[in-house]
Amino acid sequence: MTTRTLILLRHSKAEVPGDFDDFDRALSERGGADADAAGAWLVDERLHPDLVICSPAKRTRQTWQNAAIALAQGRSGQPMPEVHYPESLYLGRSGEVFDLLHDVPDTARTVLIIGHNPTMSEVSALLLPDEQYTGTVVEMKTSGLAVHTGEKPWSSVEPGSMRLSRSHTARG
Numbered sequence: 001m002t003t004r005t006l007i008l009l010r011h012s013k014a015e016v017p018g019d020f021d022d023f024d025r026a027l028s029e030r031g032g033a034d035a036d037a038a039g040a041w042l043v044d045e046r047l048h049p050d051l052v053i054c055s056p057a058k059r060t061r062q063t064w065q066n067a068a069i070a071l072a073q074g075r076s077g078q079p080m081p082e083v084h085y086p087e088s089l090y091l092g093r094s095g096e097v098f099d100l101l102h103d104v105p106d107t108a109r110t111v112l113i114i115g116h117n118p119t120m121s122e123v124s125a126l127l128l129p130d131e132q133y134t135g136t137v138v139e140m141k142t143s144g145l146a147v148h149t150g151e152k153p154w155s156s157v158e159p160g161s162m163r164l165s166r167s168h169t170a171r172g
Contacts, residue, residue: 005110006101006127006148006162007047009038010120010140012066012170014059023090027062033172034143035063039070041170042112047147048074049081049112053100056085060114063143067114081112089115094122104154111154124148126159143170 013031027035042048048071054064064083072080088096097119104111113120117140124146125138140146150162 001151002109004150004154007049007112008120008124008146009112009114010117010142010144011060011063011114013142023057025059027059032066034170035066036070037172038143038145038170039067041145041168042067043070043074047110048078049110050108051104052081052083052112053089054083054085054114055089055116056087057090064114093119094126097123098157101157102155106153127162128164129160132163141169145170
């Protein structure tokens with residue numbers, strides 16, 4: 001059996017909404033530092049994604065860019081992961097995330113998804129097996145990471161199929 005690892009990352013702290021489109025909100029100064037810290041935590045935990053699925057919104061792309069710098073420094077010559085920016089991840093809910101996971105090739109052992117709340121929190125809660133789910137609400141803060149593991153191929157990932165192995169909220 002091959003263990004698969006799914007890392008969910010809620011984007012880092014963004015600017016306060018203003019007179020511009022929500023899609024174009026950038027990271028705040030604190031958000032940039034927190035995204036750096038998220039990447040450093042991934043390196044410290046030896047979590048090196050093979051594939052990144054990132055919302056195309058500006059703040060999620062910036063979260064990935066900052067985290068990727070730390071990952072690049074900690075990969076010791078390993079290639080950087082392939083990155084996809086599907087439109088469906090911006091406004092999509094948990095169903096769209098599961099659809100995206102079902103399309104992940106089985107050669108990818110570790111997948112990082114960078115998205116928005118409430119979707120990231122919902123997906124993390126839905127993935128929990130019955131024996132791990134306590135009925136409490138999973139609420140990922142900005143720069144929150146949830147690491148799930150399971151044995152099923154990506155095409156078979158469904159609610160209740162991946163244990164939460166660790167979680168962390170990155171702060172810079």
